[in-house]
Amino acid sequence: MSNANSIAASNSGAFAVYVHWPFCLSKCPYCDFNSHVRHAAIDEPRFLHAFQAEIAATAARLGRRTVSTIFFGGGTPSLMQPATVAAILDAIAQHWIIAPDAEVTLEANPTSVEATRFRGYRSAGVNRVSLGVQALDDDALKALGRTHTAQEALDAVVIARSAFERYSFDLIYARPQQTPQAWAGELKRAIAEAAEHLSLYQLTIEPETPFATLKAAGKLAIPDEDTARALYDTTQDICAQSGLPAYEISNHARPGAECRHNLVYWRANEYAGIGPGAHGRLDIDGERHATATEKRPEAWLMRVESKGHGVVTDDVLTHGEMADEFLLMGLRLAEGIDPARYQRLAGRSLDPKRIAILRSEGAVETTAGGRLRVTQAGFPVLDAVVADLAA
Numbered sequence: 001m002s003n004a005n006s007i008a009a010s011n012s013g014a015f016a017v018y019v020h021w022p023f024c025l026s027k028c029p030y031c032d033f034n035s036h037v038r039h040a041a042i043d044e045p046r047f048l049h050a051f052q053a054e055i056a057a058t059a060a061r062l063g064r065r066t067v068s069t070i071f072f073g074g075g076t077p078s079l080m081q082p083a084t085v086a087a088i089l090d091a092i093a094q095h096w097i098i099a100p101d102a103e104v105t106l107e108a109n110p111t112s113v114e115a116t117r118f119r120g121y122r123s124a125g126v127n128r129v130s131l132g133v134q135a136l137d138d139d140a141l142k143a144l145g146r147t148h149t150a151q152e153a154l155d156a157v158v159i160a161r162s163a164f165e166r167y168s169f170d171l172i173y174a175r176p177q178q179t180p181q182a183w184a185g186e187l188k189r190a191i192a193e194a195a196e197h198l199s200l201y202q203l204t205i206e207p208e209t210p211f212a213t214l215k216a217a218g219k220l221a222i223p224d225e226d227t228a229r230a231l232y233d234t235t236q237d238i239c240a241q242s243g244l245p246a247y248e249i250s251n252h253a254r255p256g257a258e259c260r261h262n263l264v265y266w267r268a269n270e271y272a273g274i275g276p277g278a279h280g281r282l283d284i285d286g287e288r289h290a291t292a293t294e295k296r297p298e299a300w301l302m303r304v305e306s307k308g309h310g311v312v313t314d315d316v317l318t319h320g321e322m323a324d325e326f327l328l329m330g331l332r333l334a335e336g337i338d339p340a341r342y343q344r345l346a347g348r349s350l351d352p353k354r355i356a357i358l359r360s361e362g363a364v365e366t367t368a369g370g371r372l373r374v375t376q377a378g379f380p381v382l383d384a385v386v387a388d389l390a391a
């Protein structure tokens with residue numbers, strides 16, 4: 001099978017652009033995203049120039065594409081001036097065609113200062129906002145190192161609702177000392193404020209974060225495995241009953257309101273990564289390239305200024321790597337994967353014996369349409385299921 005065929009097998013034509021703004025006002029103790037705190041003012045026009053250059057360089061490699069989704073992530077992109085966001089969108093439109101119905105999302109922290117910029121983002125062309133609410137409990141917010149209160153977050157949700165057609169917010173659960181009962185109450189309050197989409201992440205203790213240090217010192221009492229499982233089950237039950245079923249392991253939406261940008265990743269489609277530490281999957285001359293840019297913001301800036309782009313990794317993926325990635329990403333989705341597409345990518349089919357064992361254990365099922373998907377019982381052990389199938 002040629003590479004060109006396997007790319008065709010992997011790509012339904014959706015193309016997304018991710019733009020990374022790498023700065024935050026403070027660093028949350030659980031976070032290992034590529035986010036940095038700077039005490040001096042950020043030279044936003046200089047960064048804008050670099051974003052424009054990197055968009056031009058990526059477009060020169062890729063050629064014409066129709067952009068179906070754009071996502072400003074971070075870091076805290078809601079620290080950018082609306083005019084900067086508008087200029088980045090103009091640069092994307094200059095090199096590619098932005099589909100008339102494109103989804104354009106910006107991640108925002110729910111502080112009152114940032115909410116004042118929401119209308120500016122709307123005028124710039126953003127049509128969806130994703131708010132990092134994290135908790136609706138002031139003590140929990142403080143423990144997570146957040147600078148907003150629950151009331152401030154709820155006020156930001158109201159402003160988001162008036163400014164954008166679509167909005168979502170993020171909550172973190174399985175927090176220190178959290179009980180399923182307390183979480184159920186908080187989640188129901190959140191659902192009452194959510195229109196169509198919620199991201200609900202189980203707290204992960206990431207290596208080399210302050211939370212990892214506290215945990216190692218026995219100073220962070222995170223829920224044990226059984227409680228974490230009860231919290232997960234509570235999440236699934238309440239969301240499903242409220243019309244917001246999980247369409248991905250941590251993402252819930254009313255049918256049709258899924259985040260189209262993230263679906264591009266999970267369905268193994270094509271995306272460009274712009275900005276410090278951004279990853280891309282680019283289909284060039286029948287090959288799929290996995291790209292990554294320099295992570296450190298100032299080093300990225302200098303690299304773009306001297307070379308025209310910040311790419312430091314550019315690997316052509318093998319069939320096996322593409323197939324593994326397809327499995328790893330696709331099985332996160334409730335819709336699961338098309339085994340025939342796996343076969344086209346990998347050049348071999350999934351092992352029917354392994355599928356039969358996982359099915360007998362209740363971890364996977366095959367839909368009437370022939371798709372393979374992980375069951376509710378299988379999601380808590382998703383990593384093991386993927387490892388088993390990919391082996």
Ligand SMILES: C[S@@+](CC[C@H](N)C(=O)[O-])C[C@H]1O[C@@H](n2cnc3c(N)ncnc32)[C@H](O)[C@@H]1O
Binds near residue numbers: 032075107133202205
């Ligand atoms: C790129 S971050 C953030 C957006 C924004 N800067 C914020 O924090 O509000 C995306 C989301 O990942 C989640 N997240 C980050 N670190 C996490 C961790 N260690 N465990 C669970 N969720 C995490 C948070 O819910 C966060 O809103």
Ligand code: SF4
Binds near residue numbers: 024028
């Ligand atoms: S605001 Fe968001 S990106 Fe920034 S440190 Fe906190 S969790 Fe990480």
